[in-house]
Amino acid sequence: MGAVTTSSTRCPWRGSPGNACAVTNPIKGSISRLSPQKKTRCPWRRRSRPAGGCDFPARPGLSALAQSIFWSPVSAPTILTLMQASDMLGIGGPHPLITALGAGLDSPEGTYALHVGTTSIQILLLAGSNPAAPLAAVIPIDADTLGRIEALTRFWRDLYGRKVPADTRLTAQQRRRLRLMIQAADGRMNGASYREIGTVIFGDTRIAAEPWKTSPLRDAVIGLVEGGLAAISGGYLQLLRHRRKS
Structure with a gap:
């Protein structure tokens, strides 16, 4: 398989408060070991001067890990x-x-x-x-x-010192899948092929066990990438609400 050139540009959503890019280990580091890199500067790195004296709920240039993020009750009913x-x-x-x-x-x-x-x-x-x-x-x-x-x-x-039940908005399985989705989307945005992403997530042995084009793992990787991109594009807001049966 020919080498795929990937970019080492940092995730442009890295500093966006509440975004999962700030709390997961990107798949890009694993992908970069599979293919050469071309370093480019991220256009979002430029800092703008303050436009006024208004305080914002979060600093866009600071990781969500380095500041307290406050959600609006409109976005997060809980x-x-x-x-x-x-x-x-x-x-x-x-x-x-x-x-x-x-x-x-x-x-x-x-x-x-x-x-x-x-x-x-x-x-x-x-x-x-x-x-x-x-x-x-x-x-x-x-x-x-x-x-x-x-x-x-x-x-x-x-x-009152009682045992606190777990937050039921996301199960442990849903959290694991969300992590994989964001990692897969990160790899795709940095030029990785579906097969390269699958190799990092599932391992060489499972990927090589059957033809890639007809492998169910390929469909799984595509689903993870599409789900991750949808979450980054605003779908993550649905994670702030409970899923209730109608």
């Missing part, structure tokens, strides 16, 4: 939205672990903060709410209500 509770509810006082929510990222809709216990849960304290006062959770009644209740349950159990 973000726990809190507000100051009405006196009529008769709540005795605030929970001491919640009073630190004032230290977070301020925005027009309120303050974004991250509760870190046995699990990490993102919280939005609505504008005008006092974190030192008794708080109540806001649960809109819509198609994502059950997901919001699950997030609230996980938060409550962690707050």
